[in-house]
Amino acid sequence: MSSQEQGKQGTAVRTASVEVATPKRTKEIIAKYGFSFKKSLGQNFLIDQNILNNIVQAAELDETKGALEIGPGIGALTQRLAASAGKVTAIEIDNRLIPILRDVLADEQHTTVIHGDVLKLDLKQLFAEQFGDVTGVSVVANLPYYVTTPILMKLLEEKLPLEHIVVMIQKEVAVRMAAKPGGKEYGSLSVAVQYYCVPQVVCTVPHTVFIPQPNVDSAVIKLSLRDKPAVDVPDEEHFFRVVQASFAQRRKTLVNNLTAFVGKERREALTELLLRNEIDPVRRGETLSLEEFARISRSMLEAGWGS
Numbered sequence: 001m002s003s004q005e006q007g008k009q010g011t012a013v014r015t016a017s018v019e020v021a022t023p024k025r026t027k028e029i030i031a032k033y034g035f036s037f038k039k040s041l042g043q044n045f046l047i048d049q050n051i052l053n054n055i056v057q058a059a060e061l062d063e064t065k066g067a068l069e070i071g072p073g074i075g076a077l078t079q080r081l082a083a084s085a086g087k088v089t090a091i092e093i094d095n096r097l098i099p100i101l102r103d104v105l106a107d108e109q110h111t112t113v114i115h116g117d118v119l120k121l122d123l124k125q126l127f128a129e130q131f132g133d134v135t136g137v138s139v140v141a142n143l144p145y146y147v148t149t150p151i152l153m154k155l156l157e158e159k160l161p162l163e164h165i166v167v168m169i170q171k172e173v174a175v176r177m178a179a180k181p182g183g184k185e186y187g188s189l190s191v192a193v194q195y196y197c198v199p200q201v202v203c204t205v206p207h208t209v210f211i212p213q214p215n216v217d218s219a220v221i222k223l224s225l226r227d228k229p230a231v232d233v234p235d236e237e238h239f240f241r242v243v244q245a246s247f248a249q250r251r252k253t254l255v256n257n258l259t260a261f262v263g264k265e266r267r268e269a270l271t272e273l274l275l276r277n278e279i280d281p282v283r284r285g286e287t288l289s290l291e292e293f294a295r296i297s298r299s300m301l302e303a304g305w306g307s
């Protein structure tokens with residue numbers, strides 16, 4: 001059951017007939033079921049229709065597509081996804097929320113709620129079971145902040161067949177994910193995310209649009225999965241170890257950080273390797289592009305410094 005309203009960019013956004021995401025309705029549901037929030041599970045429920053519109057629009061859903069939601073809470077976003085996608089699967093860790101979700105989503109077709117911890121589930125198997133009939137799947141979620149990075153890295157490293165990941169996360173983390181080389185926000189998280197995806201900050205979100213209000217502001221980020229990684233590396237694990245090592249001590253030069261990684265005895269050869277790749281050894285890790293990290297990793301492997 002849904003109706004349509006005009007979204008921010010003029011496209012129709014499907015809404016649910018009784019929206020959960022209002023202060024009044026959210027408070028009613030919480031009171032009806034005697035629900036108490038668990039801070040340790042990152043439970044901050046969204047109560048703003050415009051933010052929901054932005055999230056759902058960014059996900060580019062239609063009835064041929066699937067949506068995987070992580071942490072549905074009391075179903076504010078889930079009911080919107082159900083109105084827009086052909087198949088919705090939501091994973092919720094808190095068993096107290098399962099009967100609430102069952103009631104709130106009672107009329108929603110093609111929507112499945114799974115009780116579990118997303119970090120422990122076999123997502124490849126879940127995809128095969130849940131999304132066999134759809135042409136593309138996106139993750140759409142208001143993530144629990146205490147596990148944002150582990151969840152996103154699990155989704156990316158398992159190379160799930162995803163189109164987009166549209167998630168609400170802590171604003172600072174979103175800025176770091178989308179950061180370009182040259183600033184203090186750019187680090188190994190930026191490189192890891194940009195290796196797999198093209199990031200775009202959709203909107204920033206004040207802490208006032210949640211019950212209860214978190215201490216930090218948030219942002220919605222859209223990560224569009226690349227067909228193939230941004231750079232060509234023979235050994236991904238080695239590439240990411242080079243990146244980690246380059247940022248190990250941010251105030252140190254590249255050659256100093258990487259000497260700690262390859263061993264003191266190779267310092268001179270390392271300097272030559274960097275120069276051969278047209279990378280000044282006294283630059284800092286935060287100035288290097290993904291392609292430059294890839295060149296270093298490739299050359300180290302060619303030199304037999306892989307392990």
Ligand SMILES: C[S@@+](CC[C@H](N)C(=O)[O-])C[C@H]1O[C@@H](n2cnc3c(N)ncnc32)[C@H](O)[C@@H]1O
Binds near residue numbers: 046047070077
């Ligand atoms: C920020 S709330 C979002 C709730 C709802 N989607 C909304 O926007 O109002 C995060 C939700 O994630 C759930 N959660 C926390 N850790 C989880 C995990 N490891 N796996 C699945 N769900 C989790 C919490 O119980 C909570 O419902």
